[in-house]
């Protein structure tokens with residue numbers, strides 16, 4: 001497959017001729033040397049996107065939609081190859097790459113392919129004698145910067161609505177996991193996207209990313225990543241008045257009430273925290289469980305968590321693979337020491353697995369820590385298979401614990417009491433709340449956070465609003481214009 005930058009419809013080396021080594025987190029082997037984009041490549045790509053924009057913007061929305069639908073079909077036609085590549089690059093268990101990452105990527109393009117010619121303007125009932133209609137116009141060149149935890153899926157989250165709305169995109173995938181994004185770029189060329197509409201530039205944040213953020217011809221930066229980098233980007237983008245959409249970190253509160261259906265709550269919690277090795281912004285990283293059922297819940301949960309099959313992500317039996325990089329594994333493990341230093345108790349895991357066949361990889365066992373409120377492990381994002389446990393006695397106490405962090409992304413509630421569920425859903429500081437489930441997503445349902453988790457929304461009509469701006473057109477149908485300067 002191609003390992004060069006994708007600019008203006010063609011694969012090309014970076015101007016500075018540098019490359020990035022990409023490693024397999026299962027055994028540390030080299031997957032590929034991928035071309036590295038630097039500032040000059042970003043300039044080339046933005047110029048190409050700018051050239052492509054007028055024609056792409058004026059193309060019939062249904063024709064843009066048709067291309068996105070073709071892309072969805074092509075992703076499905078290449079599903080197995082994409083799944084294998086994602087698994088090798090990220091460590092996602094192959095069952096997840098096949099069952100979640102690739103189908104969700106195709107579904108995203110299909111949804112927004114359908115959306116392209118159904119995203120309507122409006123007519124405003126203004127003063128008599130006037131017609132006032134509002135059209136939604138694309139912004140121009142969108143710069144997308146994405147992290148390493150769901151590399152293929154995030155390509156689709158950013159690209160699909162931006163393209164459907166008529167924007168051209170320059171994307172910088174993470175330097176750690178650029179493989180499926182490059183294969184994706186190849187597929188877009190096969191499908192027939194016009195040159196320049198889609199550009200894919202693997203590179204580092206401080207060089208390629210920073211140039212994209214400060215480029216005067218970029219109308220909007222759509223960023224998914226960590227809170228500190230997101231905030232810095234928002235500051236840099238402000239210099240040119242560039243719009244910013246930030247999808248940042250999270251510290252998901254997952255509250256289990258005394259009346260919850262325990263088997264469902266246990267299974268849902270395990271998926272919430274351990275899917276993708278906990279490397280998810282919406283991970284259920286804080287269990288907040290009622291004191292009357294805490295022992296029973298934990299007994300069941302620890303039994304389930306210790307039975308999770310950790311291993312080579314290429315094996316169809318594997319349920320948890322390695323973390324995506326050695327640096328990240330070390331960071332996650334460092335929180336085990338932080339937890340014990342803060343008076344926490346490790347109930348499960350907290351170390352790499354003992355299986356010698358996994359010694360060369362970035363593995364961490366499912367980890368559960370009983371923690372005190374207001375500590376680093378209950379407030380900072382660990383972003384791994386690391387769940388804290390806290391107990392509560394009243395609903396108000398549960399809410400206070402849940403809202404203790406500055407994050408506000410996802411949260412879960414397990415209860416059979418309808419009014420409690422809705423009341424708590426209103427009170428939780430979160431952009432998404434799941435009742436008796438966790439971590440659901442759909443291309444039509446707004447996805448995003450508040451507070452330190454960022455602002456703006458992916459998915460659905462909200463995403464189309466993110467990538468368009470309103471233009472109000474006033475038409476005088478039969479209104480008299482009162483003379484403002486009567487002497488004329």
Ligand code: NAD
Nearest residue numbers: 146147148173174205209210225226229247248249250281
């Ligand atoms: P990161 O912030 O380090 O990097 C994200 C992206 O930004 C990468 O492509 C990186 O190269 C780029 N970048 C870094 N410095 C930059 C700079 N100065 N200018 C421009 N670009 C720069 O995050 P990460 O470690 O790759 O990803 C993990 C983080 O992402 C976690 O905090 C996680 O919660 C968050 N995340 C959020 C969501 C969401 O939807 N809210 C989804 C997934 C991940």
